[in-house]
Amino acid sequence: MRTLLLFCSLMILVSCQKNSSTESEKANSQPGEVAIKPDTLCFQQILKRDTTTLQLKIDGPTASGYLDNNPYEKDRARGPIEGTVAGNQIRATWSRSGEGITERYAITFTLKGDAIVWREGERVQKQGIWVLKEPARGYEYVLNKTDCK
Known part of the structure; x- marks a missing residue:
């Protein structure tokens, strides 16, 4: 049971991290602009x-x-x-x-x-x-x- 709880907590943490970086990338680009990565x-x-x-x-x-x-x-x-x-x-x-x-x-x-x-x-x-x-x-x-x- 602890293993399942720990696994679910990690999954939620990882998915929140992914969404926050996506939101910051969207906030930094202007509408119609193409994001240029190195x-x-x-x-x-x-x-x-x-x-x-x-x-x-x-x-x-x-x-x-x-x-x-x-x-x-x-x-x-x-x-x-x-x-x-x-x-x-x-x-x-x-x-x-x-x-x-x-x-x-x-x-x-x-x-x-x-x-x-x-x-x-x-x-x-x-x-x-x-x-x-x-x-x-x-x-x-x-x-x-x-x-x-």
């Missing part, structure tokens, strides 16, 4: 023969990784990214190498469920970094989460 995440988009892949390593408020944009029969652009995490957004600088040159591009990634999105369009150079001329317009990349290879 991890390595991989994303990919394949449209016909064009492939774009992104590998992200998130560690607290920082993110780093590698972006590879490989359009079929066109010039490939790839390189490392470094940025900061705020909510479900990652503001990053991509050291884009393509066509024999390396340039710095500003990119804002947004995590949406099991996908990551960002916009691409006409860019202008500001303080040595290429930024979108009209951030709300242009092509929107949508890469779905995939297994890291």
